[in-house]
Amino acid sequence: MARTISVEVIYRGIFQKTLAKNICRGIVLAARKEGKIGIAFGRYGDSPERNGIPAKNFAIVAPNEEELQLSMAQYEPEQTDVTINVDDMMCKGVESWAWYGLQPINQKIREQGTLIVTSMLPAEELIKFCHTKTHPYRLAVLQAIPSFSGLWVYKDDHTDVRILGALPKVCPELVSLDSVLAAIKEEWKDDLKAKSARRSFEQVTARTVRPGEGNPEVPYKFDLPGWKTMREGVTIDGIRLGEPIKFGDEIGGYRPARNPYFKKFSTRTMRPVIDFDKCIKCTLCWLQCPDSCFDVMPDGTYDLNAEACCGCGVCEAVCPVDDCVTMVNEAAFGDNKSQWEMFKTDKAGYKAWVDAKIAHRPERSHGFRYLGQYQEQVAKMGPAAGTPEKGSAGPGGRKQMGAGAEGGEE
Template identity: 60%
Template sequence: MATLAVEVVYRGIFQRTLARNIVRNIVFAARKDGKIGTAFGRYSDSPERNGIPAKQFAVVCDTALELEESLAVYEATTVDVTINVDDAMCKGIESWAWYGLQPINELTKPGGTLIVTSRQHADSLLEDIHQKDTPYDLAIIPSTVSFSGLWVYKDDHTDMRILGTLCKVCPDLVSLKAMLESIQEQTGNDTKVASVQRAFDRTTTRSVEPGEGNAETPFKFDLPGWKTMEEGLVIRAIPEGTGFRGGE
């Protein structure tokens, strides 16, 4: 029995369809392997803002009972694979409902994989990716950023290439055979099937050791707890006798 999770980090609206295609196809392919899964967006991202980082998830389990444990979760706490579809977000993300900077690999499990679409090489990306205390793998898909819109989709096979790479780095999630069959069934497009296979064949990973990467501490804010929050927004008056700006 096992539960595996994938997160797709994307730009709100501009890459929404791309992210949705990825997580949905993961679930469809998992069914070909006799597994069960679900795909969902992060609750706090709704409604999405143009270009603001957002997340979608795919969770695949061996049994329905295991899946039920994931159905009430607003956001996965750990994932086996993180997929970043804009390499600029390797510097970290600050979603609109998030206070502070979250490293792109924050949720990636020890021994997991970070997949990035980028024209940069691994050492260049690691200058921005924050350090972790545990090892993980980095897989780069040579690609420019795929942007489109809410109602218009740029069908440039970025989703297919990501799915092929995913099958290579995390074979326990879904098999290549199941993914190829699912894509053929869903799209009826031999070229897309070939893109999945080609990405699988070309995928290589780079091991990232603990402490390797950007040493900066992500900025964060100390927010008041519910016991210290006031009933409303309070703008403090100038204390009596202090004058303007502390003067007479």
């Protein structure tokens, strides 16, 4: 190994922190088996990491200490050999105040580097979300649900070791499969986890993403003032008052002004779809939305500002009318356009759009809603998934859950 190899794991703050940490730690432990030197470290994405905010962990593996020190002098690697995305909806881009705009998921990947995504969607669907690059890179999809593995009560679904197993296949320079398996056995003391990693190695494939392939939109960004252009003292602009909405001949309602620098939508994995014909104008969604995402429209209904929505689902929970607000997997949407304007322009078309979005929404939920849902989802991952034998005990006697395992979600 003649050069330093950089891996980043982009994860959902808090929920996937342990998963990201396990992956990066596993990489370094495996590299050490080959006499390489490495370091795994986290970097906050928000302060503190808030629920769902994209954040990053890194693993740097170097041929010697001098090279490692050199790469550690940087805030984060300028280029990565592998970027790992453990929630497929972050393919649309990731945002946190630390990144000053929307950062494409593939921004750091070097030419012929690899993006690994855990997803139940095919590569072609994911590429539509990823911003275009000017050089080719590779996309590897590991069939998996967005895992909360390692978060308190959530069960171990082997996502960490499955990703570790895929790494020697997509980046053989980083570590060998033998080293990964040896590190897994030593760290987790679990042969089943090693088996999952080997399966993943055997089954993962990557496809080249050509220059210009993907989402052509330019991600939003803004300029920070330099130290010569900053205002004196510490002043933070307040949010201005909002104003009435104009749409065609209609003027009325109220749209609050919003922070133009923090849009929040990359936090979202689901978004509300509103059936305006069913709305009884009770105001509850508008009152209860923690991010003030709803605009009061001239006709008294409430439209979602999709750039501001973080997808918490409170509006669906408080709406008193059946199927008036329905949370739908973010994978079903390609833009952040106004639903109300679509409704006003073509009511029949909008009704068909709502019905299609609700009836055919790709499955996604905030955690597990019913007993047995976890087992159903893990089973869908297919033979590549970790499939712990029924009732097998993991470290500390913890029960490992998987397809066909007994028990439910606490």
